[in-house]
Amino acid sequence: MKTVLLVDDNRDVLEVTAFMLEDAGYDVVAASNSAQALQVASVRPDIGVVLTDLNLERGMSGIKLGETMHQKGLKCPMIVMSGDGEPPESGLHSWMKYLAKPFDRKTLLAAITEYA
Numbered sequence: 491m492k493t494v495l496l497v498d499d500n501r502d503v504l505e506v507t508a509f510m511l512e513d514a515g516y517d518v519v520a521a522s523n524s525a526q527a528l529q530v531a532s533v534r535p536d537i538g539v540v541l542t543d544l545n546l547e548r549g550m551s552g553i554k555l556g557e558t559m560h561q562k563g564l565k566c567p568m569i570v571m572s573g574d575g576e577p578p579e580s581g582l583h584s585w586m587k588y589l590a591k592p593f594d595r596k597t598l599l600a601a602i603t604e605y606a
């Protein structure tokens with residue numbers, strides 16, 4: 491089973507997305523901000539993919555969060571999700587994929603299966 495670190499500051503999005511992933515058989519570790527996500531990443535070497543919001547309210551952006559985790563040794567793929575519609579013009583690395591919100595279960599699972 492693959493472990494997903496899910497990061498979103500919107501509680502409803504966090505809960506619904508976690509449910510979709512758990513229902514599909516993934517082990518989900520949820521964090522509501524970048525500080526929590528960095529803490530989890532530092533003690534969970536089993537994380538297989540990070541799914542994070544791009545625009546986190548407190549702390550760093552999803553892209554900066556991914557860069558920081560990568561620098562600290564977490565070398566898994568990352569999916570950056572946002573309701574902005576279009577992916578950011580710059581900043582996404584080769585190990586990052588963009589996922590537009592809102593998404594359905596099928597789109598979410600396809601992104602994780604394809605990328606992670």
